[in-house]
Amino acid sequence: KxxxxxxxxxxxxxxxxxxxxxxxxxxxxxxxxxxxxxxxxKGLTSLLLIQSSQREQTSGRLNASLDKSSGRSTxxxxxxxxxxxxxxxxxxxxxxxxxxxxxxxLTVIP
Amino acid sequence: KAGVTQTPRYLIKTRGQQVTLSCSPISGHRSVSWYxxxxxxxxxxxxxxxxxxxxxxxxxxxxxxxxxxxNSRSEMNVSTLELxxxxxxxxxxxxxxxxxxxxxxxxxxxxx
Numbered sequence: 001k002x003x004x005x006x007x008x009x010x011x012x013x014x015x016x017x018x019x020x021x022x023x024x025x026x027x028x029x030x031x032x033x034x035x036x037x038x039x040x041x042k043g044l045t046s047l048l049l050i051q052s053s054q055r056e057q058t059s060g061r062l063n064a065s066l067d068k069s070s071g072r073s074t075x076x077x078x079x080x081x082x083x084x085x086x087x088x089x090x091x092x093x094x095x096x097x098x099x100x101x102x103x104x105x106l107t108v109i110p
Numbered sequence: 111k112a113g114v115t116q117t118p119r120y121l122i123k124t125r126g127q128q129v130t131l132s133c134s135p136i137s138g139h140r141s142v143s144w145y146x147x148x149x150x151x152x153x154x155x156x157x158x159x160x161x162x163x164x165x166x167x168x169x170x171x172x173x174x175x176x177x178x179x180x181n182s183r184s185e186m187n188v189s190t191l192e193l194x195x196x197x198x199x200x201x202x203x204x205x206x207x208x209x210x211x212x213x214x215x216x217x218x219x220x221x222x
Contacts, residue, residue, distance in 0.1 A: 043213040100153035
C-alpha cells in the first residue's frame with residue numbers, strides 16, 4: 001500500500017523567504033503527483049500536477065519537482081507572502097486512487 | 111465555469127440515522143471521487159465513479175455507498191451513522207483518471 005509522508009508537519013517563516021516543502025512516497029510506481037493547498041474549513045485547491053514522466057512543473061512563484069526513483073517530491077515557494085499561509089498537501093496517484101499526505105501547515109509572518 | 115458543488119455544506123445527524131450527500135462535478139468531468147477528512151486520519155479515499163460505474167473503492171465498511179447518475183452527478187450515502195463518521199466529506203472531479211482533480215468545498219457532517 002502506498003504511504004505518503006510530508007515533513008515538516010508545520011512551518012513558520014517570515015514574509016519574503018523562499019521555502020521548500022517535502023513529500024515522500026513508498027512506491028515509485030505512480031501515475032502522477034499533485035500538490036494542493038487547503039485553507040481552514042475549506043476544500044482543496046489544486047496547485048500543480050506532475051506526470052510521472054516529468055521532472056518539474058512551475059506556476060508563478062511555485063515550482064514542484066519529482067524524483068520518482070527516490071520517491072520524493074518538493075514544492076518550492078518563492079518570496080513567500082502572508083496569503084500563502086495554508087496547509088499544503090501532496091497526493092500520489094497510483095492510477096486507481098490518490099493517496100494523500102497529512103500535510104504541512106505553513107504560516108507566513110508579515 | 112462552475113466548480114465542483116457539494117450539498118449540503120453542514121449537517122448534524124443522530125447516531126443510527128442515515129445521510130445522503132450530493133456532488134455536482136465540473137461540466138464535462140465524468141470521474142467523481144469521494145474522500146473523508148478527519149483530524150486523526152487525514153484524507154482517505156472512499157470511492158471513485160466514472161460513467162455511472164464504481165471503478166475503485168477504498169477501505170471503508172459497507173455502510174458507505176455511492177452512485178453516479180447519467181449527468182455525472184454523484185451521491186454518497188452513509189447508513190447507521192456512528193460518532194466516528196463525523197468528518198468533512200470531500201468530492202472531487204476530473205475528466206478522467208490521471209488528470210488534475212478539482213475539489214468541492216465539502217460537506218461537514220457532525221454525528222451526535
